[in-house]
Amino acid sequence: MALNLEKPVSSKDRKSHYESSEPENYSRSRCPQECLGHPDEYRGPLKNRSCTDVICLLIFIVFVVLWAVIGIWGFRNGDPNTLLVPKDSSGLRCGLDKEVKNYKYLFFFELTECLAASTPFTGCSTKQVCVESCPNATFYYETSSKNLQALPYCNYKVRTTAYDENECPKWFLPSTSLLNRCVSNVVDRKDNQWKLPFVQTDEIYRFNQNLNPVRMWLNLAVHNGVTIVKDDENIHKFASQVINDLVNSWQKILIGLAVALVICLIYIFMLRWIAGVMVWISIVGVLAALSAATYFSYTTWQYWKTKNANNQLSSSANTKQNIFLALFIIVAIVLGNVLLVLIFLRSRIVLAIALIKEGSRAVSSVTSVLFFPVFPWILQGGIIAYAVIAGVYLASSGEPLYQYGNVTDECQTDSNHSITANTVCSPKNLPTSGSCSSVTCSFIGIKNDAYYSYLQGINIFGFFWLAFFVSAFGQMTLAQVFAQWYWTRPKRDLPFFALTAAIYRTIRYHLGTLAFGSLIIAICRMIRVMLEYVDKKLKKYDNAFTRAILCCLKCFFWCLEKFLKFINKNAYIMCAIHGKNFCASAKDAFTLLLNNIVRVFVLDKVTDFLFFLSKLLVTFGVGAIAYVFFVTDYISFVDNSEIQYGLAPVVAIMIATYLIATLFFNVYSMAVDTLFLCFLEDSEKNNGKDRPYYMSRNLMRILGKRNKPVKTD
Numbered sequence: 082m083a084l085n086l087e088k089p090v091s092s093k094d095r096k097s098h099y100e101s102s103e104p105e106n107y108s109r110s111r112c113p114q115e116c117l118g119h120p121d122e123y124r125g126p127l128k129n130r131s132c133t134d135v136i137c138l139l140i141f142i143v144f145v146v147l148w149a150v151i152g153i154w155g156f157r158n159g160d161p162n163t164l165l166v167p168k169d170s171s172g173l174r175c176g177l178d179k180e181v182k183n184y185k186y187l188f189f190f191e192l193t194e195c196l197a198a199s200t201p202f203t204g205c206s207t208k209q210v211c212v213e214s215c216p217n218a219t220f221y222y223e224t225s226s227k228n229l230q231a232l233p234y235c236n237y238k239v240r241t242t243a244y245d246e247n248e249c250p251k252w253f254l255p256s257t258s259l260l261n262r263c264v265s266n267v268v269d270r271k272d273n274q275w276k277l278p279f280v281q282t283d284e285i286y287r288f289n290q291n292l293n294p295v296r297m298w299l300n301l302a303v304h305n306g307v308t309i310v311k312d313d314e315n316i317h318k319f320a321s322q323v324i325n326d327l328v329n330s331w332q333k334i335l336i337g338l339a340v341a342l343v344i345c346l347i348y349i350f351m352l353r354w355i356a357g358v359m360v361w362i363s364i365v366g367v368l369a370a371l372s373a374a375t376y377f378s379y380t381t382w383q384y385w386k387t388k389n390a391n392n393q394l395s396s397s398a399n400t401k402q403n404i405f406l407a408l409f410i411i412v413a414i415v416l417g418n419v420l421l422v423l424i425f426l427r428s429r430i431v432l433a434i435a436l437i438k439e440g441s442r443a444v445s446s447v448t449s450v451l452f453f454p455v456f457p458w459i460l461q462g463g464i465i466a467y468a469v470i471a472g473v474y475l476a477s478s479g480e481p482l483y484q485y486g487n488v489t490d491e492c493q494t495d496s497n498h499s500i501t502a503n504t505v506c507s508p509k510n511l512p513t514s515g516s517c518s519s520v521t522c523s524f525i526g527i528k529n530d531a532y533y534s535y536l537q538g539i540n541i542f543g544f545f546w547l548a549f550f551v552s553a554f555g556q557m558t559l560a561q562v563f564a565q566w567y568w569t570r571p572k573r574d575l576p577f578f579a580l581t582a583a584i585y586r587t588i589r590y591h592l593g594t595l596a597f598g599s600l601i602i603a604i605c606r607m608i609r610v611m612l613e614y615v616d617k618k619l620k621k622y623d624n625a626f627t628r629a630i631l632c633c634l635k636c637f638f639w640c641l642e643k644f645l646k647f648i649n650k651n652a653y654i655m656c657a658i659h660g661k662n663f664c665a666s667a668k669d670a671f672t673l674l675l676n677n678i679v680r681v682f683v684l685d686k687v688t689d690f691l692f693f694l695s696k697l698l699v700t701f702g703v704g705a706i707a708y709v710f711f712v713t714d715y716i717s718f719v720d721n722s723e724i725q726y727g728l729a730p731v732v733a734i735m736i737a738t739y740l741i742a743t744l745f746f747n748v749y750s751m752a753v754d755t756l757f758l759c760f761l762e763d764s765e766k767n768n769g770k771d772r773p774y775y776m777s778r779n780l781m782r783i784l785g786k787r788n789k790p791v792k793t794d
Contacts, residue, residue: 130586130660134593137663141550141596148543151536152471159474163481163527167211167261170521172483172507175211175261184211188234188263190250208521210236215256215263330711330730334737337710337730341703341738345745348699349444349451352749356438360430363695364423370701371416378409426687433688435783436760440752442777443566447579450562450748457555461548468544475537479529483507486521545606549599556650556751557595558583560657563755567763568658568775583657594656597663598649605642609635654758670758677761688753696742704735 132138167175167187176185191207212234235249256263327334352359385402423430444450485506500506506522561583569575576582587595616631651670652663661669674681708731763775764786773788774781781787 130590132590132593133656133660133662134591134597136593137597137600138593141546141593141600144543144546148471148539148547151539152467152474155471155474155478155536159476159478161473161477163477164473165260167209169211170209170486172481172522173211181211184213186212186215186258186261186263188212188215188250188253188256192265208236210234212263215258216253217255219254220250221252327729327733333710334730334733337703337707337734338737338741340706341699341734341741344703345699345738345742348695349745349749352437352441354441356441357434360434360437360691360695363691363698366698366701367694368416368419370697371412371419374412375409375416378405378412381405382409422690426683429684429687430691432684432780432783433691435777435780436684436688436753436757437691437749438779439567439756439777440563440749442572443563443752443756444749446566446572446575447562449580450559450752451745453559453580454555454744454748457551460551460554464544464547464551468540471540472537475533475540476529477527479527479533482526482528483522541610542603542607546599546603549602549606550595553595553599553649553653554587557587557591557653557657559748559751560654560755561586563752564654564658564759567756567759570775590660591656594653594663594666598652601645602642602649605638605645609638609642612638650754651758654755657755658759658762673758673761673765676765680761685754685757688757689750692746692750692753696739696746699742700735700739703738704731707731707734 162174162177166177169175169181169187173181175181175187176183188210189207190209214233216234234253254265256265258264348359382402382405385405483506485500485502485504500520558580562579565579565583566572566575612631612635616628616635619627619631648667648671651674652667655661655666655670655673656663659666659669708728711730712728760776760780764784766772767774769781769786769788774786776784776786
């Protein structure tokens with residue numbers, strides 16, 4: 082790509098450059114017009130830019146305005162209280178409707194009936210009433226001498242009279258308010274840690290002494306989820322205890338995350354100088370960890386196998402034997418694959434390390450890029466919040482629907498018309514006498530207008546488009562910084578505010594390009610969401626042919642989205658260098674990558690693989706520290722008596738550590754991808770003679786290239 086070199090370069094400046102970055106006998110001749118750019122004339126990415134893809138930017142702005150208008154309409158016509166505020170069995174909204182204005186808490190007569198997995202879809206069948214406050218004492222009507230204690234939690238019409246078994250709860254426990262619902266910690270009915278003074282324990286599962294609302298609802302979620310898979314009390318107990326361990330150790334987990342953050346920063350800080358050593362340490366460390374895991378799982382499997390052969394042990398021991406056998410097979414396969422990759426790609430690893438070193442130098446020159454991803458993350462958080470809030474308001478903009486419940490065969494209205502269970506009802510017309518006095522009219526959902534689906538579809542598409550737009554903004558900004566670093570000679574001429582300048586250029590010239598690229602990805606993602614919706618609707622027909630077609634379509638669009646993201650990222654890099662529009666940049670990037678297909682799919686992926694190994698090393702390192710901290714007794718001053726399964730917080734810390742490491746290494750990955758594309762551009766456009774290479778001496782040495790001196794007349 083030719084540059085118009087209009088301004089002559091002084092011999093003094095040219096001499097200063099060659100003394101600092103080129104051999105002494107390098108030619109003083111000027112770079113021809115067809116070269117990419119001579120070090121003395123080319124100072125980073127194109128500065129004299131023009132706005133790109135303006136039409137796409139205008140469409141994007143119009144859509145954002147439309148999305149905002151839809152959100153405003155939802156805010157004006159929707160009422161989230163319809164969905165969020167609790168309602169009693171009569172459909173009255175606690176704390177809002179006139180009849181229950183002073184009763185803002187919802188009390189369940191039989192909370193255990195709400196544990197069914199179908200509750201989110203069918204509603205809780207037990208009677209529910211609005212109360213002034215949640216109970217703070219234990220009550221059971223057969224043993225309590227003061228039945229008046231239950232009157233505040235009875236049906237409204239009997240709260241001032243005597244206790245009525247049909248209109249009052251039979252029992253309740255001290256409860257706490259969660260989203261204005263009175264809840265207790267209900268888990269398993271086995272192994273009661275605290276029992277009520279009555280025999281009917283089948284009505285209740287188990288009540289934990291600690292009424293932590295977070296733990297309670299996590300327990301309920303785990304309980305219901307596990308029940309769907311298998312009704313096994315041991316699994317229930319284990320899952321609930323894991324949740325309890327995580328809640329009890331949350332402060333220690335935060336300390337572990339702080340340690341993970343420090344270790345990630347230290348690791349990246351060391352990459353600035355000894356990238357090659359750190360990469361080889363990562364490789365050796367991962368191999369050592371996988372080898373140790375293979376040995377440990379094999380020896381443990383042999384131990385349980387021998388023990389089971391000699392003695393008839395419990396099913397739990399057999400389960401452990403099978404678990405460690407599966408673990409041994411999985412880890413051994415992973416270890417074998419890693420070894421094969423390292424053996425066959427060992428010649429490429431050296432070049433990959435050189436690119437990582439170049440990326441380390443680039444990041445060290447502009448260290449602020451390490452923390453730049455926080456800015457797009459904040460923007461994406463705002464987009465997610467807006468989309469969710471707008472979706473809730475839109476969902477609540479219709480008419481509420483209520484459904485009859487707790488209908489007996491004998492129930493009839495005063496006009497002798499039968500009431501059918503699970504049919505639509507109105508809280509205002511709910512019968513209050515006769516055999517139908519126990520009938521409930523519970524809220525089940527919102528009946529929206531016909532255009533609701535279109536509004537919600539625009540809201541979902543807007544979320545995808547803006548989320549991908551912000552992600553593209555981060556990629557374009559980082560690409561401009563690293564591209565400017567690559568094409569700047571000498572490196573001391575790199576602007577101090579390179580990141581700020583890159584942000585300005587992206588906003589000033591290339592928002593249309595970002596809108597174009599993100600629109601393509603958003604359309605692809607929306608198609609995938611629609612396919613998932615269609616698949617869910619067609620599952621009830623159980624047609625093998627349609628399932629196969631949908632599976633192929635979902636797989637195709639998943640692959641297409643991955644490919645488009647790859648092309649988009651490289652198009653943003655080319656746009657960052659040359660300032661062209663999206664289509665031209667994508668064409669140039671695709672052509673350049675296609676001409677170097679072997680390097681692209683080997684070298685670039687090897688680099689990604691090495692970054693993955695580094696993230697694994699950091700994760701396993703922090704995991705080892707957490708294991709010593711939570712599981713072993715080497716640290717005597719740490720009290721882990723409240724934790725039954727020490728591996729639970731260890732696994733949580735390892736997962737969070739991997740996410741933190743991914744945040745930082747994504748910057749390095751973008752640096753390497755940008756420098757790799759710049760390196761390919763440099764190799765194709767320049768020849769090392771009259772058009773000198775911009776790549777570092779280390780890269781030229783590895784590739785067998787060099788800048789040759791040109792003889793002058």
